Amino acid sequence: MARIWRLVCDPVPGRLGYALRMAAACTTTVLIGEIWQVPELAVPALVTMALWQKDRVTNALAGVAVNVLILILLLIIYALIRLTLDHPMGLVIVIALLSFSFFFLGSASKLKPVAYMLGLITVYGLIAIDQVPVGEVVTRALLYTDLFLAVPGAVMIVLGLLICPSPKKILTDSIAARLYMAVRLLQTLDALTQERATDMLREGTAGMMKSAKMASLEKIWSVHDLACLRQAANSSVAVLALADEASRARPPQEQLSRLTETLEGMARIFSEGDYPTAIESPVIASEHPSLQAITALLPNFTTPPALVAGKSPEKKKSGFFSEDAFTNPDHVRFAVKGTAAVMLSYLIFKVLDWPGIHTCIITCFIVALPTMGEMISKLTLRITGALIGGTLGIASIIAVMPHLNGITGFLALVFVVSLTGAWVKTGDERIAYAGFQIGLAFYLTDLKGYGPTADMATARDRIVGIMLGNLITYAMFTSFWPASAYDHLGGSLRKLNDCLRRQGTAQSSEDQLQSAALSQSALLESERTLEYAMSEPAHMRADQPRLQAARNALIDASRLTEELLATPKRPDLADRTARLEQIAS
Template sequence: MAQPVPDTAASAPSPPPNTQMMPGLTMARIWRLICDQSPGRLGYALRMAAACTTTVLIGEIWQVPELAVPALVTMALWQKDRVTNAVAGIAVNVLILILLLVIYGLVRVTLDHPMGLVIVIALLSFSFFFLGSASKLKPVAYMLGLITVYGLVAIDQVPVGEIVTRALLYTDLFLAIPGAVMIVLGLLICPSPKKILTDDIAARLHMAASLLQNPGLQTRERATALLRDGTTGMMKSARMAALEKIWSTHDLACLKQAASNSFAILALADHASRTSLREEPSSRLVKTLESMADIFSDGDYPTNIQRPVIKPEQPILEAMANLLPNFTTPSAAYNETPSKPKKSGFFTEDAFSNPDHVRFAVKGTAAVMLSYLTFKVLDWPGIHTCIITCFIVALPTMGEMISKLTLRITGALMGGALGIVSIIAIMPHLNDITGFLILVFVVSLIAAWIKTGDERIAYAGFQIGLAFYLTDLKGYGPTADMATARDRIVGIMLGNFITYMMFTSFWPSSAYDHLGSSLRKLAECLKNQGKAQAVQDKIQAAISSQAALAESERTLEFAMSEPLHMRADQPRLWAAREALDDTANLTEELLITSEKTDLSDRIARLKQIIS
């Protein structure tokens, strides 16, 4: 039920310093990202760890071999809310049927034909890498490739008479267990997508109030991250909430309106905190934002919001205040019949015209085949984890490979170290399954905490889980096999090295080559934002601009981390950096007024970098 917002007042705090955000990952920033207690992160990590532990428990009960695979699938696919988890779990279980048919046919074809097995693994690897690069299957293509190829590789380790039955059963369980856990446990312990949506709106309002008072560096970094996220996650939560059929259409429309307006409030607060005008924040405005945030945190939304009185010489704060009376009032656009969006198709527009997709698939396939042949030639089955690693760590550009290499290796070493220490110091003292599951939960929580953080460190969290599961989840129950731990860590590091070598030695793709398309998209978004007149049109245009800005900034960060022989000259990179910093200010300025006399010049600056 909607609630009115009380009229409040308080003394005005002092303005914040003008701090400019710079890209890159210093050790200090990495530590801030690790320790960042963003709203909902702890609950998300706890639920993910519980899901992984439940998967391990079911696997132990059913005696599923290579239990690391379903545990990894659970960590990779687990979602924030109950509806998305249920949808993903159902989709995974549907995919099982297709995979079973594929595995059955491939086993029949490759049985007792080693060369046929090699050819099939190569074709499958190419297909899944290509789908991961050029289709909508990108989020799960690599996981499907991992499971299918690993299922074929594991055939050599089972008795001949049981090959087909076991391959089908294990492939089924590798996906069926995570899918069932996501559906059943997700419905029991995950919040509604509506609650996720109201919490996200509350977080932006609390952040805006903090920015208007005395923000620290971590607050500013978190605010920038929320702005770059736009409203994509919130609108997804609204769509998932609609699937529950327990919330009224009007309430969801009000929340959608609030989601868009919360973005605008945060953008204006960010601009006010950095403006050279040093606008003194209104105490009544800050208190109103806090009161609204508290109502959203309770799962409701406010109505009858009183507009605080703002001095005429404070245009930024005045623009914020103007949004409040209609903050949760759906615009006319929600009452009209929406036009059906143009279907983009399963493949990307350049799927069969851009050679980069084929080159990516070739490099990924080469990494998988070299890993497969290495452990076969060495007759070292324990390092088969190098094949799994190839599917997990493949990235399209040199900048991405280098940027994530440190996270990848650090995460793998941390997970492997946790696994080895647990084998030496903890496993010998475990007398039953309870202690073992507690150990799995604790390490899963560490991995999940990092994985649910900023995208710049999330990769390391998954690598911690990967290394730990592959090290300790062997056989059934606690293990004391140090050789297995050693072999699997060696396999992970070998897979990292082979993938890095392949992707940086053959057709190396520079992130800078992708910057032009990102900047052109950004320039177009700024043009549209400058043309917008209605308030909601301005907000939607600003959301698009921030999304394009986020894409350009990440591409630039990757380009700046590349080796000197591939990197564009330093002046061009810093010119792009300065232009993006200016664009970040411009997207916020255009929310106040579209009449920017220098808009064309600032857009031309972006185009000059492209040329």
Template sequence: MALPVPETSPSPDAPTREVIQSTSPLRTLGLARIWRLIWDPAPGRMGYALRMAAGCTTTVLVGEIWQVPDLGVPALVTMALWQKDRVTNALVGVLVNIVVVFLLLLIYGLIKITLDHAMELVIVIALLSFGFFFLGSASKLKPVAYMFGLITVFGLVVIDQVPVGEVITRAILYTDLFLAMPGAVMIILGLLICPSPRRVLTDDIAARLRMACRLLRGADDRTHEQATDMLRSGTTDMMKSAKMASLEKIWAAKDLACLRQSARSSVAVLALADEASRNGISTEDAVCLIETLEKMAAIFADGDYPAAIERPAVSSASPAGAALADMLPDFATPSAEDEKTAPKEKKSGFFADDAFSNPEHVRFAVKGTAGVMLSYLAFMVLDWPGIHTCIITCFIVALPTMGEMVSKLTLRISGALVGGAIGIGSIIFVMPQLDGITGFLILIFVVSLLAAWVKTGDERIAYAGFQIGLAFYLSDLKGFGPTSDMETARDRIIGIMLGNFITYAMFTSFWPATARDRIGEVLRKLAQALQRQSQAFTPQARAEAIANTQSALSESERTLEYIMAEPINTLVDLPRLRETKHALDDAGCLSEDLLVTPERTDLSDHTARLERLAG
């Protein structure tokens, strides 16, 4: 059996790995890369997107039954909070339904203060915005604080527009439904259609093993790119799945310990396969490794893990292949400490350690509040109720650094334009053809699936998917039923674009937080991770160390991307940024090489280089 695998001895004319890296261009995320990320068929992505679309459609169906106005908000909350597994979904849904009680009490009290008092309303909106933005920056509520702020402030703004006699009742009813509906759908539907976190974990491990097989068969640049993206994700998501699986209380602690070790080992195996693919491995050794890895992947894909793995008969001609073969017998064997109990995580409080000492949290809250208030001012001065979506957008698109704001601005605008175009197109061509609720829900599901597909992709493009959903929901879900009001769709899309512009202007003009302030911290973290990896001697320790190094490397590369997107002094810093890019390329190679030869004599030179660039 012959496989297209490069031989151990490369051609003399072939460029070496170091030469390729030293001449690699320094550039930000390009359109071609974004396009590949959009259509990347990552393992589990389609199922995740289908379930998210089903959740959003079910929320709309429940809203239609209860005749809830502005159904776009509950649908948007469902898309924002929907999780991959049933346990996390249920926990988030319960949290939402608990928080809704406190928000109802808060809104009830605020209505008493602000009803028919315009100045008090403005003050309350400002204080609420500041509070929720601060919590989003400095507390554990970061994933949901913006959503709670969005709904609370939006509720107060809408209440100010309704008849006075009904205001209290409507405030309680609609705020309750806005939050309770997504929470209930996430709990009930999530438990029915979402997989167990253990199954999510085993599928992720199987995906890494299959990617290793693809690399060993002979990979093109696209496959190497996908493998690198998978490597850079480390084990963070897999460890979260293992933690959620332990909360189910239906899996043996020993089995979960074996799966946690398998998750770490899968990253090491993928890194070694990448190393072997780049440096060359004989066809016989590759076939032997592929056969074993495919059998292991099949076991994990069935929701189990291999109890015993024999070392494949791989020669020492390929050091990376031999190291990979050496790691397989201990692939699912946890360390003695991990087998006894899950690893103890350092407990942290509700607020971040620097929540009240780092001025950036307050500055972030001030900029976010300024964006909300400017949007509210435009909304009131123009007397244009249809653009109230500018207020919603401010809560959704705020990001901590200028580089993140700039790098994702294109994704936001393109997502909003795509979602708005779909919304207007459906109003013109689809809505007139709908005779009942079934066709309407099919339309919601199809567009939700498109938005969810993009949102469940790489975090570099997830914003675009969310913006597609935002623009579509707020354009087509004006009331409880199909709308044919083109004016509403136009106004809401204008509101979204206005909110994007205002938020961008606020966050890049006042106290612009640059990603340059973080590059030193992440480079030092990477240098420390490489040092720890060189000091790991057991298979379990080496697997954990490579996963931590890859996570640190991913954070460093992402920070560099954000710096390159910033317009301030980029050209002045270009030589230093290019050197940083080359240092990160070398660190990626070194992290794989350390699995083969931990005693690298040049390790101190590499870490010293990172320390110097960190300043």
């Protein structure tokens, strides 16, 4: 619990701005929905919170993609309505087929980030047909489905371009944050700083390289500048890793003063949106290999490697579906379990004739996870987030709504609660899930009708639906073909081992820096897989000593990737990677 609370409160650079912009976008979506009187306004608000991005370019691209997808969805829903109108059994079959298709796409294709959201909206649009008069059912269903995605898409494009920073600014701020963290490690080593530095290291350069790619799409930054920033991103991860290694030796501060001053000066330039050139390496008294490696990195910190004709590595192009999409039975099993959860929720919803608990169906699409370890690990986050969001929703109905006389106060309430959920969602991935659940429960509780609501029955019903959906999904995914995270551990460790070997045999400094960043990302994947495996029930942890051996191997691998930056040609590399390979197999 102490660890979770530290993650909740962690002031990661850029987190507050990201959360404020996300809350503003959700509030804007609610405002537009109130003006246009969009029914079930909780759905567009949830879509906005789920898809909102850090920078203006990614937001615009996501918004355009959403608005293109809505055209396809409209055609699908129109055809399905014509087929299933006045045919209850046909509607059941269509819902089952759609659920299976979207769960399969979410597991086996590149549509994973949005497949569940598209499935939620399509299936919910079909289920909501009974709630409108038959004579205008097609028109209303198409209009409402259009607004469910068109409003968030428009908000992401327009508002995102107005209030979100450039991806280049996101990139330079990320580099500055790593340099500042390296300085903190060298100046004061404590458990909290070490913990935050490790979390930052494990991110590797994936996020920064994505920002560089998005910045190149803006066509307002020179190719050379972006190449320099890509090099700086790789270098910043290496400097942070070396500082982490050097901090364990606790060198005297008087030996590091010039080095920390140089790093702070570089960080200030990056935080202003620029990058330093012609960096002079400070002379330090310490002979520690990691400190010497940091000083050796500085002169070429932002100098991109020369492009040699014919030497550029060709990236393997991946298709829409994953390589094992039609050969790995886990994808089909995942889709079957997700469909079963949706259909059981739909059956209970219809048998009880309790329209207010339709949120159980929505919840099934949102909370499905592939392995039992992830289900168990995130179950607490789900329930905690839903209880917090539901409590805030009910408390606002009791204490706040009666005193609201206009739209301003209502929007202020939506913004404050959205900010709470967005703050948690923009934090570490181990708690981000709870932030979305806070928004889910609050929106489904309070966004009923138009303007402030005093309907406690609706709040009660929707929270019951959320909890029921959580329970059904958990039961389905842990009872039938329970997939263990332990089965994925070997693959994660082998991937890590390949990265370490590549780093140890790198022929150039550029390859070494890139390999070190990839090793950090592989470490993150392996550590998360191990955490999920160790959280599973005892009967699934059939090889507990092996799990402990994997934990020890990851600790050693974490040290090795830092040591390889300081002393690349290590004689013990073969033995240490061989031990890791043995555990992985």
